[in-house]
């Protein structure tokens with residue numbers, strides 16, 4: 605097993621879905637996978653492997669924020685030879701033309717995190733999604749009539765509660781950023797560093813403009829359309 609994942613080599617599939625919430629990981633495994641078994645309960649950050657349409661797939665909780673997510677993603681790519689990771693997250697909509705429960709597929713990710721600044725010695729790296737996964741996810745999402753899908757930039761913030769949110773959000777929105785979450789930027793950077801694939805798909809759980817929000821139970825157990833889009837993009 606690796607430091608933070610209690611799986612033996614071979615127990616994790618080449619394709620991993622990565623929600624922040626470990627209980628969303630459990631729900632995804634129980635709802636969408638066949639023959640799912642739990643390979644890790646270390647720190648309560650559940651991981652499961654099963655099959656979807658006969659193909660192996662794992663789902664691993666990542667925790668909240670880029671430092672937590674990066675621990676799991678480093679170990680998945682480096683110690684379990686994972687080839688593609690699709691984050692299936694929640695996000696806050698930053699503009700009025702995006703609605704609660706819409707799906708945002710992140711073609712690239714801005715950030716206020718210092719993680720990339722340290723990695724690139726102060727240069728501004730531009731973290732982007734894997735193009736083939738992005739295209740497949742957009743095709744799968746736009747073929748559905750039950751969701752509205754937006755494709756573009758996302759903002760990976762280190763803060764869920766930020767007293768300067770409005771001040772910081774305005775220039776991002778003015779430059780086309782659609783929504784805020786807390787992990788995509790480092791996920792895309794790590795995928796590039798390991799020469800593997802990554803994509804972030806998020807369902808809008810909060811609306812920064814209107815103040816609408818979903819409950820914890822809804823975030824855990826009702827964002828199934830993005831999971832089906834992720835599975836179709838990775839394995840369809």
Ligand SMILES: O=P(O)(O)O[C@H]1O[C@H](CO)[C@@H](O)[C@H]1O
Pocket residue numbers: 623624625667668669692693694695764785786787823
């Ligand atoms: O629902 P998840 O996937 O955890 O994603 C979002 O929700 C958490 C904050 O509530 C952060 O991790 C953010 O990125």
Ligand SMILES: O=c1cc[nH]c(=O)[nH]1
Pocket residue numbers: 694695696697764784785786809810
């Ligand atoms: O980071 C996040 C995630 C969901 N909703 C938000 O407002 N922010």
